Amino acid sequence: MSTNASQLERLTFFSDAVFAIAITLLIIEVHVPHLETRDDQAYWQALHMLQPSFMGFVLSFLVIGALWVAHHRVFGMLVDYSPTIMWPNMLLLMTVAFMPFATALMSSNPMARVPELFYACTLLVAGLLQRLLFAQALRAPYIKPGISSEDIAATRWRSLGLPTAAAISLVGAWCAPGWNNFLLLSIPVLVRAYAAFGRRKALRLQVVPVES
Amino acid sequence: MSTNASQLERLTFFSDAVFAIAITLLIIEVHVPHLETRDDQAYWQALHMLQPSFMGFVLSFLVIGALWVAHHRVFGMLVDYSPTIMWPNMLLLMTVAFMPFATALMSSNPMARVPELFYACTLLVAGLLQRLLFAQALRAPYIKPGISSEDIAATRWRSLGLPTAAAISLVGAWCAPGWNNFLLLSIPVLVRAYAAFGRRKALRLQVVPVES
Amino acid sequence: MSTNASQLERLTFFSDAVFAIAITLLIIEVHVPHLETRDDQAYWQALHMLQPSFMGFVLSFLVIGALWVAHHRVFGMLVDYSPTIMWPNMLLLMTVAFMPFATALMSSNPMARVPELFYACTLLVAGLLQRLLFAQALRAPYIKPGISSEDIAATRWRSLGLPTAAAISLVGAWCAPGWNNFLLLSIPVLVRAYAAFGRRKALRLQVVPVES
Amino acid sequence: MSTNASQLERLTFFSDAVFAIAITLLIIEVHVPHLETRDDQAYWQALHMLQPSFMGFVLSFLVIGALWVAHHRVFGMLVDYSPTIMWPNMLLLMTVAFMPFATALMSSNPMARVPELFYACTLLVAGLLQRLLFAQALRAPYIKPGISSEDIAATRWRSLGLPTAAAISLVGAWCAPGWNNFLLLSIPVLVRAYAAFGRRKALRLQVVPVES
Numbered sequence: 001m002s003t004n005a006s007q008l009e010r011l012t013f014f015s016d017a018v019f020a021i022a023i024t025l026l027i028i029e030v031h032v033p034h035l036e037t038r039d040d041q042a043y044w045q046a047l048h049m050l051q052p053s054f055m056g057f058v059l060s061f062l063v064i065g066a067l068w069v070a071h072h073r074v075f076g077m078l079v080d081y082s083p084t085i086m087w088p089n090m091l092l093l094m095t096v097a098f099m100p101f102a103t104a105l106m107s108s109n110p111m112a113r114v115p116e117l118f119y120a121c122t123l124l125v126a127g128l129l130q131r132l133l134f135a136q137a138l139r140a141p142y143i144k145p146g147i148s149s150e151d152i153a154a155t156r157w158r159s160l161g162l163p164t165a166a167a168i169s170l171v172g173a174w175c176a177p178g179w180n181n182f183l184l185l186s187i188p189v190l191v192r193a194y195a196a197f198g199r200r201k202a203l204r205l206q207v208v209p210v211e212s
Numbered sequence: 213m214s215t216n217a218s219q220l221e222r223l224t225f226f227s228d229a230v231f232a233i234a235i236t237l238l239i240i241e242v243h244v245p246h247l248e249t250r251d252d253q254a255y256w257q258a259l260h261m262l263q264p265s266f267m268g269f270v271l272s273f274l275v276i277g278a279l280w281v282a283h284h285r286v287f288g289m290l291v292d293y294s295p296t297i298m299w300p301n302m303l304l305l306m307t308v309a310f311m312p313f314a315t316a317l318m319s320s321n322p323m324a325r326v327p328e329l330f331y332a333c334t335l336l337v338a339g340l341l342q343r344l345l346f347a348q349a350l351r352a353p354y355i356k357p358g359i360s361s362e363d364i365a366a367t368r369w370r371s372l373g374l375p376t377a378a379a380i381s382l383v384g385a386w387c388a389p390g391w392n393n394f395l396l397l398s399i400p401v402l403v404r405a406y407a408a409f410g411r412r413k414a415l416r417l418q419v420v421p422v423e424s
Numbered sequence: 425m426s427t428n429a430s431q432l433e434r435l436t437f438f439s440d441a442v443f444a445i446a447i448t449l450l451i452i453e454v455h456v457p458h459l460e461t462r463d464d465q466a467y468w469q470a471l472h473m474l475q476p477s478f479m480g481f482v483l484s485f486l487v488i489g490a491l492w493v494a495h496h497r498v499f500g501m502l503v504d505y506s507p508t509i510m511w512p513n514m515l516l517l518m519t520v521a522f523m524p525f526a527t528a529l530m531s532s533n534p535m536a537r538v539p540e541l542f543y544a545c546t547l548l549v550a551g552l553l554q555r556l557l558f559a560q561a562l563r564a565p566y567i568k569p570g571i572s573s574e575d576i577a578a579t580r581w582r583s584l585g586l587p588t589a590a591a592i593s594l595v596g597a598w599c600a601p602g603w604n605n606f607l608l609l610s611i612p613v614l615v616r617a618y619a620a621f622g623r624r625k626a627l628r629l630q631v632v633p634v635e636s
Numbered sequence: 637m638s639t640n641a642s643q644l645e646r647l648t649f650f651s652d653a654v655f656a657i658a659i660t661l662l663i664i665e666v667h668v669p670h671l672e673t674r675d676d677q678a679y680w681q682a683l684h685m686l687q688p689s690f691m692g693f694v695l696s697f698l699v700i701g702a703l704w705v706a707h708h709r710v711f712g713m714l715v716d717y718s719p720t721i722m723w724p725n726m727l728l729l730m731t732v733a734f735m736p737f738a739t740a741l742m743s744s745n746p747m748a749r750v751p752e753l754f755y756a757c758t759l760l761v762a763g764l765l766q767r768l769l770f771a772q773a774l775r776a777p778y779i780k781p782g783i784s785s786e787d788i789a790a791t792r793w794r795s796l797g798l799p800t801a802a803a804i805s806l807v808g809a810w811c812a813p814g815w816n817n818f819l820l821l822s823i824p825v826l827v828r829a830y831a832a833f834g835r836r837k838a839l840r841l842q843v844v845p846v847e848s
Contacts, residue, residue: 022448024233027310043324044326098451112462236654236657237661288643434708446660522663524663
């Protein structure tokens with residue numbers, strides 16, 4: 001068991017490192033303005049022009065941060081892992097590593113439809129891979145003893161929050177490119193709603209056999 | 213308990229990785245001169261022109277280094293963490309990840325007021341977030357047993373050093389852009405003074421009930 | 425023993441970090457298009473032009489990912505390490521760190537022979553160094569007790585998969601540059617075939633003395 | 637004690653991460669040629685032009701690798717650390733993080749005197765800081781029990797290898813810029829000679845009191 005625990009730790013570690021690097025690399029796609037003047041007005045304007053880049057940085061930082069927090073929560077529930085999660089995890093990391101590109105494409109071409117679709121698509125893929133990974137990881141022999149089935153159900157369900165929001169944002173990108181990103185603000189609400197729903201459903205399932 | 217300990221370790225690890233990446237990325241914003249000549253004089257001049265970049269690199273390295281040392285000290289005092297610190301920590305990391313941009317903006321436009329204000333502002337935000345994080349982390353059930361209340365008070369108080377210095381530097385950036393960074397040299401002094409003050413205050417609080 | 429275990433852990437950790445950084449840096453070689461138009465067609469075309477870069481990113485991500493998975497598997501079998509593996513490991517990491525360059529060279533110059541040869545060569549060197557490292561690491565006093573000799577034989581043999589595929593791809597790069605990368609799809613098959621062969625051979629060796 | 641052990645681990649970890657990032661960032665300073673032709677000859681020539689960059693990458697990879705191996709060896713001898721090593725360690729990391737710049741300056745301007753002097757100087761500073769760090773770290777209460785004083789002496793002495801070679805290379809850079817890097821090949825020899833000398837000296841010191 002301790003073998004698997006240390007192997008799980010290393011898998012977690014590698015994943016953490018990729019999350020940390022991708023989240024930090026976001027900033028190098030924000031190009032530093034270099035002005036020849038010392039006129040304050042020119043600088044305020046240059047910073048104002050960078051506003052889409054700043055917003056993209058903050059948005060993607062929060063999204064990757066949320067993906068990491070969820071990964072952290074789920075892997076904290078495990079004592080072991082099925083070898084089948086290795087590649088779904090790797091593909092999730094690939095999408096995370098791809099985020100700096102999708103972000104920069106969107107930020108460098110503000111309000112353009114295709115970059116917004118591309119960004120929403122990247123989020124959707126990340127969300128679906130995360131969902132797949134968590135469904136495979138949170139299985140019977142691998143879960144820490146003492147974790148209630150409601151908690152597991154809530155954790156599985158909450159991972160639907162990101163793909164749902166990303167799918168809505170994808171549709172929004174078609175109609176109102178740029179503004180669609182505000183739809184992503186629904187993620188915290190969706191995640192909580194899904195978690196509550198999953199938890200209630202798990203409780204109902206437990207109660208049924210007792211009643212029947 | 214061991215569950216939380218390992219989750220705390222992973223949170224610490226992820227934070228360390230972001231600190232380490234941000235601190236190392238500082239260098240890639242220093243642009244490498246490429247001269248067609250082999251004339252020594254031309255090279256010395258090119259290196260001389262890079263002086264603001266070198267100073268920005270050293271300054272930000274020391275600031276991020278100090279932020280990490282403080283993070284290291286505080287998290288070394290914990291055995292567990294409140295879930296409420298997750299997002300203040302993430303926002304602190306966001307500011308740290310943003311530092312290479314703020315540094316490069318300042319270094320590429322030496323002595324210009326807006327970039328200096330921007331840099332001082334970034335430091336101020338980092339300092340305030342760090343203060344908030346430490347205030348939330350250093351709470352009763354999460355602290356390692358055996359750590360004296362003076363040490364905790366000193367640690368909480370010393371985190372006022374960076375935001376104080378950053379606020380002074382922000383004012384200085386308005387009056388004497390560029391030179392204001394020398395005000396940051398007061399950080400070690402301020403930190404020590406605050407720590408001593410906090411420690412004395414905690415001791416006085418303990419002593420009072422004994423005397424009365 | 426615990427000394428060596430913690431030193432092994434740190435070696436593993438450092439290696440993991442280099443793998444994680446190299447795999448994430450792949451994306452910064454994909455240049456973000458910046459168009460002045462909002463015409464959808466122009467964006468689709470710009471993304472279409474990036475297709476070789478996307479394919480290079482995915483291919484190298486999978487290759488570095490596979491190298492990491494193998495490293496993870498082998499180091500999970502060890503309790504200690506011979507100091508002789510330090511430098512083969514460092515050279516393997518050097519080749520991994522070099523991958524972003526080889527990938528970008530290939531992606532920026534699609535279907536050109538020399539970049540394809542260069543990329544296949546880099547893979548071949550990585551494969552041979554990995555093979556050398558695993559042969560030195562998987563030795564008697566360093567292996568965890570309880571791991572069967574078949575498993576060890578299978579692990580040693582499977583590391584021939586990458587260099588074999590890379591050598592075939594190198595020949596293919598000469599004849600059909602660009603298309604040769606499809607030959608790398610044989611890696612999972614080759615790895616499995618080699619592992620099965622090694623396992624069978626190890627079993628036969630064990631049986632022979634019994635029969636004679 | 638376990639507190640300090642885990643704090644030591646985190647310090648080690650942060651240092652490892654900076655080493656790993658700096659060593660991997662070396663590659664992004666090697667600029668990828670982008671040719672419009674498919675003529676093989678043009679590609680071979682472009683790669684040939686990159687030779688100084690490749691050599692710089694390999695040289696700095698080996699130097700940072702060697703710095704990490706030494707750091708790994710010394711910190712593996714510790715059970716605790718004096719707070720006084722925190723900032724020498726941070727300054728060593730700063731020099732390591734600076735290496736990609738010094739390397740790129742040298743590689744982009746091959747055979748030019750000032751960049752070679754600059755590179756040798758960076759190595760010298762790194763070597764001296766490492767020497768200082770190890771001298772402070774390898775002190776009585778912090779060393780693991782059971783490590784012989786000869787081993788400690790050898791480890792302290794061998795850290796003179798890099799600064800000696802860097803000082804020689806600095807002089808060489810003045811006379812024969814570019815060629816001076818071959819002097820760095822003496823590092824493995826110097827390190828071994830210093831270690832043997834330190835070990836012998838420690839043994840003699842132990843023997844003397846017995847004889848007298």
